[in-house]
Amino acid sequence: MPDSVLITGCTMGGAGSGIALAFQARGLHVFATARSMAKLAHLSSLPNVTCLQLDVTSSASIAKAVAIVNKTGDGTLKYLVNNAGVGMVMPILDTDIDEGKQMFEANFWGPVAMIKAFAPMIVEAKGTIVNVGSGAGSLPFIWIGVYAASKAAFNLLSETLRLELEPLGVNVVTVVLGSVKTNFFSDIQSSWRLPLGSYCRTMEEVMIDKVNGSDFTPGTIDGEGVGKQICNDILAGKKGNLYRGKDAWQVPFIGLAPGFILDFISKDKGLIKQFRVGKNE
Numbered sequence: 001m002p003d004s005v006l007i008t009g010c011t012m013g014g015a016g017s018g019i020a021l022a023f024q025a026r027g028l029h030v031f032a033t034a035r036s037m038a039k040l041a042h043l044s045s046l047p048n049v050t051c052l053q054l055d056v057t058s059s060a061s062i063a064k065a066v067a068i069v070n071k072t073g074d075g076t077l078k079y080l081v082n083n084a085g086v087g088m089v090m091p092i093l094d095t096d097i098d099e100g101k102q103m104f105e106a107n108f109w110g111p112v113a114m115i116k117a118f119a120p121m122i123v124e125a126k127g128t129i130v131n132v133g134s135g136a137g138s139l140p141f142i143w144i145g146v147y148a149a150s151k152a153a154f155n156l157l158s159e160t161l162r163l164e165l166e167p168l169g170v171n172v173v174t175v176v177l178g179s180v181k182t183n184f185f186s187d188i189q190s191s192w193r194l195p196l197g198s199y200c201r202t203m204e205e206v207m208i209d210k211v212n213g214s215d216f217t218p219g220t221i222d223g224e225g226v227g228k229q230i231c232n233d234i235l236a237g238k239k240g241n242l243y244r245g246k247d248a249w250q251v252p253f254i255g256l257a258p259g260f261i262l263d264f265i266s267k268d269k270g271l272i273k274q275f276r277v278g279k280n281e
């Protein structure tokens, strides 16, 4: 039996789909999962791929996936890739607390629940848990503060888990992603609006630019490209933090830069200069 890998958030065009395609091409049995089966149609006819509906914020959905993996093939799982996540572009003062909590459910508590549920299989296989974090979790970027906080928490949890699971023979990898051209911003666009009365109204156009994916400048790698890199990394047995996606290579140097340079980067290359608190006429 080939080794098995389960990947969350495999919607077409995203990083999860790219990771699934790359593992499938390398001959593994792939459990490709998404919130909706319709989003897995592009993978469903490939050999060695089992498509599963899985919402990482639902314990019932996770339990169902565990039961199916247990019953498929030899019932083992070597690799778990926690890729699913949602973004949010919103000034902190304008963030709806319930929406922020839902985002933490998807980006932090959901993956924790996945790790706990699949741990017996991963420990048994002396396998690898791959957690997709973000470079955004390393700097206080304006307007994505709550998203970045969820990823900062996840990045740290993942590295702590690596130390805790090392004695059990389990490898834990944190993929610190930079920009990758996926559906990430189009998902945010569908519902994005700045609340009336926001202190940031004078900056709305610049924010809309960010929501529209201005981060995806030419040369940004796509989901398939980064999926191949991540698959190669994992099968090569890499450990710890991996920096993938556009500009992610800069993340390890963040601690070395003086504070005023970090502030300049965090304020979106000086755009904040146009921001005038209270001028919301």
Ligand SMILES: NC(=O)c1ccc[n+]([C@@H]2O[C@H](COP(=O)([O-])OP(=O)(O)OC[C@H]3O[C@@H](n4cnc5c(N)ncnc54)[C@H](OP(=O)(O)O)[C@@H]3O)[C@@H](O)[C@H]2O)c1
Pocket (backbone or CB within 6 Å): 008, 009, 010, 011, 013, 014, 015, 016, 034, 035, 036, 039, 054, 055, 056, 057, 083, 084, 085, 086, 087, 106, 110, 132, 133, 134, 135, 136, 177, 178, 179, 180, 181, 182, 183, 184, 185, 187, 223, 245
């Ligand atoms: N793209 C970037 O520049 C970038 C940068 C840094 C980090 N990341 C991280 O990379 C990962 C992949 O994102 P992506 O860029 O490939 O974006 P994407 O194309 O929007 O993919 C995100 C995937 O997560 C799924 N998802 C969201 N909530 C879920 C839930 N509760 N349960 C299960 N699946 C859920 C989405 O499903 P639906 O299709 O149903 O919404 C989608 O399949 C995320 O963790 C993201 O935070 C991305």
